[in-house]
Amino acid sequence: xxxxxxxxxxxxxxxxxxxxxxxxxxxxxxxxxxxxxxxxxxxxxxxxxxxxxxxxxxxxxxxxxxxxxxxxxxxxxxxxxxxxxxxxxxxxxxxxxxxxxxxxxxxxxxxxxxxxxxxxxxxxxxxxxxxxxxxxxxxxxxxxxxxxxxxxxxxxxxxxxxxxxxxxxxxxxxxxxxxxxxxxxxxxxxxxxxxxxxxxxxxxxxxxxxxxxxxxxxxxxxxxxxxxxxxxxxxxxxxxxxxxxxxxxxxxxxxxxxxxxxxxxxxxxxxxxxxxxxxxxxxxxxxxxxxxxxxxxxxxxxxxxxxxxxxxxxxxxxxxxxxxxxxxxxxxxxxxxxxxxxxxxxxxxxxxxxxxxxxxxxxxxxxxxxxxxxxxxxxxxxxxxxxxxxxxxxxxxxxxxxxxxxxxxxxxxxxxxxxxxxxxxxxxxxxxxxxxxxxxxxxxxxxxxx
Amino acid sequence: xxxxxxxxxxxxxxxxxxxxxxxxxxxxxxxxxxxxxxxxxxxxxxxxxxxxxxxxxxxxxxxxxxxxxxxxxxxxxxxxxxxxxxxxxxxxxxxxxxxxxxxxxxxxxxxxxxxxxxxxxxxxxxxxxxxxxxxxxxxxxxxxxxxxxxxxxxxxxxxxxxxxxxxxxxxxxxxxxxxxxxxxxxxxxxxxxxxxxxxxxxxxxxxxxxxxxxxxxxxxxxxxxxxxxxxxxxxxxxxxxxxxxxxxxxxxxxxxxxxxxxxxxxxxxxxxxxxxxxxxxxxxxxxxxxxxxxxxxxxxxxxxxxxxxxxxxxxxxxxxxxxxxxxxxxxxxxxxxxxxxxxxxxxxxxxxxxxxxxxxxxxxxxxxxxxxxxxxxxxxxxxxxxxxxxxxxxxxxxxxxxxxxxxxxxxxxxxxxxxxxxxxxxxxxxxxxxxxxxxxxxxxxxxxxx
Numbered sequence: 001x002x003x004x005x006x007x008x009x010x011x012x013x014x015x016x017x018x019x020x021x022x023x024x025x026x027x028x029x030x031x032x033x034x035x036x037x038x039x040x041x042x043x044x045x046x047x048x049x050x051x052x053x054x055x056x057x058x059x060x061x062x063x064x065x066x067x068x069x070x071x072x073x074x075x076x077x078x079x080x081x082x083x084x085x086x087x088x089x090x091x092x093x094x095x096x097x098x099x100x101x102x103x104x105x106x107x108x109x110x111x112x113x114x115x116x117x118x119x120x121x122x123x124x125x126x127x128x129x130x131x132x133x134x135x136x137x138x139x140x141x142x143x144x145x146x147x148x149x150x151x152x153x154x155x156x157x158x159x160x161x162x163x164x165x166x167x168x169x170x171x172x173x174x175x176x177x178x179x180x181x182x183x184x185x186x187x188x189x190x191x192x193x194x195x196x197x198x199x200x201x202x203x204x205x206x207x208x209x210x211x212x213x214x215x216x217x218x219x220x221x222x223x224x225x226x227x228x229x230x231x232x233x234x235x236x237x238x239x240x241x242x243x244x245x246x247x248x249x250x251x252x253x254x255x256x257x258x259x260x261x262x263x264x265x266x267x268x269x270x271x272x273x274x275x276x277x278x279x280x281x282x283x284x285x286x287x288x289x290x291x292x293x294x295x296x297x298x299x300x301x302x303x304x305x306x307x308x309x310x311x312x313x314x315x316x317x318x319x320x321x322x323x324x325x326x327x328x329x330x331x332x333x334x335x336x337x338x339x340x341x342x343x344x345x346x347x348x349x350x351x352x353x354x355x356x357x358x359x360x361x362x363x364x365x366x367x368x369x370x371x372x373x374x375x376x377x378x379x380x381x382x383x384x385x386x387x388x389x390x391x392x393x394x395x396x397x398x399x400x401x402x403x404x405x406x407x408x409x410x411x412x413x414x415x416x417x418x419x420x421x422x423x424x425x426x427x428x429x430x431x432x433x434x435x436x437x438x439x440x441x442x443x444x445x446x447x448x449x450x
Numbered sequence: 451x452x453x454x455x456x457x458x459x460x461x462x463x464x465x466x467x468x469x470x471x472x473x474x475x476x477x478x479x480x481x482x483x484x485x486x487x488x489x490x491x492x493x494x495x496x497x498x499x500x501x502x503x504x505x506x507x508x509x510x511x512x513x514x515x516x517x518x519x520x521x522x523x524x525x526x527x528x529x530x531x532x533x534x535x536x537x538x539x540x541x542x543x544x545x546x547x548x549x550x551x552x553x554x555x556x557x558x559x560x561x562x563x564x565x566x567x568x569x570x571x572x573x574x575x576x577x578x579x580x581x582x583x584x585x586x587x588x589x590x591x592x593x594x595x596x597x598x599x600x601x602x603x604x605x606x607x608x609x610x611x612x613x614x615x616x617x618x619x620x621x622x623x624x625x626x627x628x629x630x631x632x633x634x635x636x637x638x639x640x641x642x643x644x645x646x647x648x649x650x651x652x653x654x655x656x657x658x659x660x661x662x663x664x665x666x667x668x669x670x671x672x673x674x675x676x677x678x679x680x681x682x683x684x685x686x687x688x689x690x691x692x693x694x695x696x697x698x699x700x701x702x703x704x705x706x707x708x709x710x711x712x713x714x715x716x717x718x719x720x721x722x723x724x725x726x727x728x729x730x731x732x733x734x735x736x737x738x739x740x741x742x743x744x745x746x747x748x749x750x751x752x753x754x755x756x757x758x759x760x761x762x763x764x765x766x767x768x769x770x771x772x773x774x775x776x777x778x779x780x781x782x783x784x785x786x787x788x789x790x791x792x793x794x795x796x797x798x799x800x801x802x803x804x805x806x807x808x809x810x811x812x813x814x815x816x817x818x819x820x821x822x823x824x825x826x827x828x829x830x831x832x833x834x835x836x837x838x839x840x841x842x843x844x845x846x847x848x849x850x851x852x853x854x855x856x857x858x859x860x861x862x863x864x865x866x867x868x869x870x871x872x873x874x875x876x877x878x879x880x881x882x883x884x885x886x887x888x889x890x891x892x893x894x895x896x897x898x899x900x
Contacts, residue, residue: 004461005527011454077455078535078830085528089602107557109830111869151827152539171621174872177879178826376628377601380528380559419561419869422624429627 005088007250009081015245016068018238020057021276022348023064024283027355029234029347030322031059033309035450041319049219049227050235051124057235064280066238072120075152079115080242082107084250089378091398098401099256100394101411103247103274106381110175112416113270114145114230117239121228122149132225134158134218136186136211138165139338140172141384141416142230147181157181160188160214163206165338171420186211193217193315208342209314209328216317231267231339232312232321232346240273243413248277251411258289258411260397264389265293265302265360266339268346274413276348279357291358293349294393296340296368298436299332301325302353302360308448310344320449323350326438327446333436335365336424337385343446363392364435369428371395372418384416385424455538457700459531465695466518468688470507471726471798473514474733477805479684479797480772481509483759485900491769499669499677500685501574507685514730516688522570525602529565530692532557534700539828541848548851549706550844552864553697553724556831560625562866563720564595564680567689571678572599582675584608584668586636586661588716589615589788589836590622591866592680597631607631610638610664613656615788621870636661643667643765658792659764659778666767681717681789682762682771682796690723693863698727701861708739708861710847714839715743715752715810716789718796720865726798728861729807741808743799744843746790746818748886749782751775752803752810758898760794770899773800776888777896783886785815786874787835793896813842814885819878821845822868834866835874 022028031040046055057066068076087100105113125133133155137143143159150157159176163185166173173183184190186206187197193213197204204210212229219227229236251257261278263271271293281287295302301324310325312318325344332341345353352358372388374395375381383391394412401408418425427433472478481490496505507516518526537550555563575583583605587593593609600607609626613635616623623633636656637644643663647654654660662679669677679686701707711728713721721743731737745752755774762768764778775794782791795803802808822838824845825831833841844862851858868875877883 003524005524006461006529008458008460010458011456074453074455078539079456079533083529089528115830148827148830152830171869171872174876174879175832175869178823178832178872178875180827373628377598377630380565380598380602382625382628419621419625420872422621422628422870425628426624429624 003088005086007084007253009246009249011077013249014076014080015242016073017065018068019241019245019277019280020060020064020066020238021280022061022234024280025351026283027351028061029351032319032321035316035320049216051121051130051226052128053124054121054235057238058233069120069123072123075119076242079108081246081250084247084254086254087379090375093374093378094395094398094402096398096402097405097407098398099407099409100398101251101254102414103243104414105243106414106417109148110144111419112141112145112384113240113243113273114142115148116242116273117230117236117269118145118149119152120239122153122155125226126153126155130155130224130226132156132158132222133228134215134225135228135230136160136208136215137230138162138208138341140165140169141339144172144175146228147176147179150181151179158218159183160186160211162186162208162211164334168423169420186214188214191217207314207331212313213315213317231269232344234346234348236269237272237276237346237348240269241276243273244275244277247274247411256409259408260290260292260410262292262294262390262393262410262412264340264386264415265295266342266386268349270413270415272346272349275358282357292393293358293360294389295360295362296335296337296389297362297364298335298438299326299341300362300438301343301345303362304443306448307350307354310448312344321347323347324353325448326443327448330446335436336421337368337389339386340389361393363389365433366435368392369433381414382418382425383414384418385421387415453538455536457534457703459696459699461527463699464526464530465692466523467515468518469691469695469727469730470510470514470516470688471730472511472684474730475801476733477801478511479801482769482771485766485770499666501571501580501676502578503574504571504685507688508683519570519573522573525569526692529558531696531700534697534704536704537829540825543824543828544845544848544852546848546852547855547857548848549857549859550848551701551704551861553693554864555693556864556867559598560594561869562591562595562834563690563693563723564592565598566692566723567680567686567719568595568599569602570689572603572605575676576603576605580605580674580676582606582608582672583678584665584675585678585680586610586658586665587680588612588658588791590619591789594622594625596678596680597626597629600631601629608668609633610636610661612636612658612661612788614784618786618873619870636664638664641667643767646765655784657764657781662763663765663767666763681719682794684796684798686719687722687726687796687798690719691726693723694725694727697724697861706859709858710740710742710860712742712744712840712843712860712862714790714836714865715745716792716836718799720863722796722799724863725808732807742843743808743810744839745810745812746785746787746839747812747814748785748888749776749791750812750888751793751795753812754893756898757800757804760898762794771797773797774803775898776893777898780896785886786871787818787839789836790839811843813839815883816885818842819883831864832868833864834868835871837865
């Protein structure tokens with residue numbers, strides 16, 4: 001009965017470098033390109049909108065280890081390491097011989113992994129003399145984390161929140177306001193991009209694509225203002241590798257090494273954050289760990305998207321990125337996992353998927369809520385609907401082990417808690433949620449690239 | 451810059467016994483008495499409604515250390531120890547020479563300290579063959595924790611939630627439903643006590659007093675059902691001493707010992723949980739730590755109540771308890787710190803207050819929200835409105851240190867986070883919250899005892 005469940009690191013053991021998988025990938029990602037000139041972008045191009053250090057990290061394909069600034073580590077130490085937990089109660093409920101571990105990022109400030117990148121992005125912006133940061137947010141996890149990080153480093157933050165999410169999850173706007181951020185529902189009348197969208201469609205309920213367009217416009221038209229992004233980009237996944245680097249040490253404390261590593265998938269930052277540090281041992285040391293990215297059935301870019309150059313936003317303000325995409329005007333169904341409603345996969349993950357170093361699974365919404373409730377009742381944490389995709393995929397693997405009798409070691413990322421998403425749980429319990437399948441025609445209808 | 455902020459214990463260091471301060475108090479608490487016979491109650495009397503082991507613990511004035519059952523420790527280990535954090539950012543914002551530490555109970559399942567007692571209460575109930583548990587909840591922190599604990603040990607849970615809290619914090623009801631509990635707004639028409647209250651006052655918005663009456667009635671009229679309580683009683687504070695016992699070890703890791711220990715005060719369990727283990731060194735070892743219980747200005751039982759035998763509930767179903775009370779029909783204003791809206795103080799705390807081993811401070815609602823927002827912006831955690839009372843009291847102490855130049859060590863309990871309380875923060879930011887003073891006439895109007 002006296003079994004250790006929670007593995008924690010002392011502050012002195014918290015990693016002091018991030019891991020940059022680009023330096024060690026068998027095939028490097030293709031470069032982002034300028035849609036007009038078709039030329040690869042330089043970090044100087046990117047530095048027009050991003051903090052300079054982030055722009056450099058975005059294109060750094062040579063340094064495998066990037067030092068975490070001491071001022072960021074100082075803030076990480078408030079909440080890191082997050083616990084690695086052996087999910088005995090979930091295992092018992094499933095009757096599986098598998099050993100299930102999860103990395104609990106829900107204990108972070110604001111309840112998700114997002115703060116791991118919000119802090120360095122704001123720190124770099126501050127270092128470079130920026131006074132304002134802006135961003136977009138869907139369900140609001142990223143906007144909340146950014147608002148906190150901006151307040152930590154004394155920056156003003158302006159957040160464009162997808163209008164429909166603002167209505168569905170009002171508490172997240174309140175959280176951002178508590179940290180002193182300015183919130184605007186997107187599409188808004190405060191930008192040209194927003195006005196154009198509203199003029200065309202006065203009832204437009206917004207999307208990550210519209211909000212990104214507005215935030216980029218604000219950043220490029222406001223003095224001393226930089227744009228920040230919560231996922232998709234390489235430097236965001238880089239910052240998130242603190243998750244996997246900690247987990248690697250913690251798995252060693254548990255005396256195990258994962259056979260399967262699982263995370264949910266929106267743009268790829270929480271997946272990459274957990275997976276990349278372990279994947280380096282597949283690349284360099286001949287390990288055979290399986291990597292699974294769990295995406296919504298209603299937004300299946302990894303399992304059914306095309307690998308092409310496409311825009312990151314709806315209006316086409318971003319560079320063209322080489323990625324698995326459903327088309328930049330793909331409109332995902334209104335599932336509750338707002339953070340996974342994005343048309344494309346990050347550049348690194350797209351290359352890794354192409355090279356067979358990982359694979360995707362797509363999960364129906366109802367299966368994710370069943371998994372989330374089982375997890376809550378066994379492990380005591382109500383997961384974010386996004387994270388429930390990872391839980392559902394882990395449960396699938398654990399059930400396979402039950403059939404085969406294999407004692408595999410499964411590690412997944414609990415990217416955040418769902419305490420702000422209780423409306424979704426209510427709807428599920430009341431039988432008001434549905435699955436959303438995407439037809440081949442839906443996918444064919446969308447536009448990729450220019 | 452490389453300053454340690456977070457002090458954590460390895461699983462092997464987590465305390466395996468609770469501390470029972472009753473065994474070492476200079477003056478033992480007076481016994482609970484039966485309102486009709488005026489005789490002291492025995493544990494057998496209490497065991498009619500409480501699990502037997504809890505009934506025994508309630509009256510145990512001899513054993514200073516009570517072993518934590520291995521099956522409870524097994525669950526504690528999922529989330530304990532909770533972090534002890536040095537609040538450097540808050541200190542800097544205040545410009546105080548004080549060293550401020552907080553014990554972060556918001557990282558527990560369901561986001562508050564309540565689970566520390568919900569688990570043993572449900573475990574004992576299960577051990578004794580009970581199939582159902584019932585309880586009351588105000589803001590919903592206790593109800594959520596109990597619903598989780600009931601689900602862990604396979605019990606059915608029925609929760610009476612204060613009606614006004616149910617409306618103010620609908621997410622907490624959803625959380626309880628997610629764990630499979632049945633929820634009823636109190637006063638309800640499902641009990642005689644509830645019907646009587648509604649008959650007298652159809653618009654009654656409920657109080658902990660009304661909800662306790664209803665839950666006790668359900669427990670006494672339902673086969674195989676036991677009543678559980680989230681605060682006030684001695685055995686609840688006993689279970690919560692895991693907080694202070696951990697904190698004592700963690701303060702030693704930090705190389706400090708608190709000069710001031712602060713917690714918010716509703717019934718006394720989070721206060722006692724943090725304070726009692728430290729207070730034993732005042733009692734036994736001549737330490738001079740100051741103990742401060744922070745209560746709402748609108749419910750000032752410690753600072754302005756009377757020490758008398760009074761009922762624990764509005765309808766008068768409970769035994770008479772010797773406590774500081776505002777009268778069992780005192781109606782606290784509708785402040786957002788629902789967990790502190792209770793007319794009486796626990797028996798142990800009442801005796802300690804009488805004996806001068808601790809003191810109370812009362813804090814206006816607006817001051818608590820100012821403190822909560824400063825804490826959020828500096829430490830990254832949005833506190834529960836209840837916990838903000840402790841923060842406000844800690845800030846007062848830290849400001850005194852700024853004036854006097856004293857480098858006092860202040861330790862407070864962050865009993866829970868406020869992510870389910872964002873409506874309250876919104877109202878505060880919009881200027882819609884108020885202070886509520888209680889006049890002497892308000893207090894004189896209420897009934898104490900029979």
